[in-house]
Amino acid sequence: MEYKGFIGSVNYSSTDEVFHGKIEFVTDLVTFEGTSISELKTAFQESVDDYIEFCKETGKTPEKSLKGVFNVRVKPEIHRKAAILAVEKKISLNQVVADALSQYVGHAHV
Numbered sequence: 001m002e003y004k005g006f007i008g009s010v011n012y013s014s015t016d017e018v019f020h021g022k023i024e025f026v027t028d029l030v031t032f033e034g035t036s037i038s039e040l041k042t043a044f045q046e047s048v049d050d051y052i053e054f055c056k057e058t059g060k061t062p063e064k065s066l067k068g069v070f071n072v073r074v075k076p077e078i079h080r081k082a083a084i085l086a087v088e089k090k091i092s093l094n095q096v097v098a099d100a101l102s103q104y105v106g107h108a109h110v
Contacts (some may be wrong), residue, residue: 001044004052006063008032008044023047025064072097 001008001021010021019040023030032047034040055062074082082100086093 001041003045003048006048006051008048010040023051025066026051026062027060027064 001010006026007024008021009024010019012019018033018035019037020033021031021040021044023032023044028051030047030051032040032043034043052062054060082096083093086096089096
């Protein structure tokens with residue numbers, strides 16, 4: 001789900017028959033829930049609006065920044081192939097991974 005640039009993840013509890021969600025990439029835990037898709041969307045939007053207001057009142061920055069740095073674990077064979085490619089192209093291994101990820105995300109159906 002997306003609203004005002006915020007992303008919400010959703011899970012369903014068959015025990016409770018309720019959709020549970022949380023706002024991703026924020027510094028605080030902000031949750032919402034609903035028993036229907038319509039109710040869930042409304043709850044998500046209200047949670048985003050409430051969170052934005054809370055942040056304004058407290059002087060906080062609402063969105064957690066993504067620094068662009070993370071660890072990636074791959075099979076040794078893939079690591080080797082990527083390292084060889086980096087040498088052949090005279091670029092860093094980091095650039096090989098960044099290029100591959102950019103290409104994959106560019107083609108992904110998000």
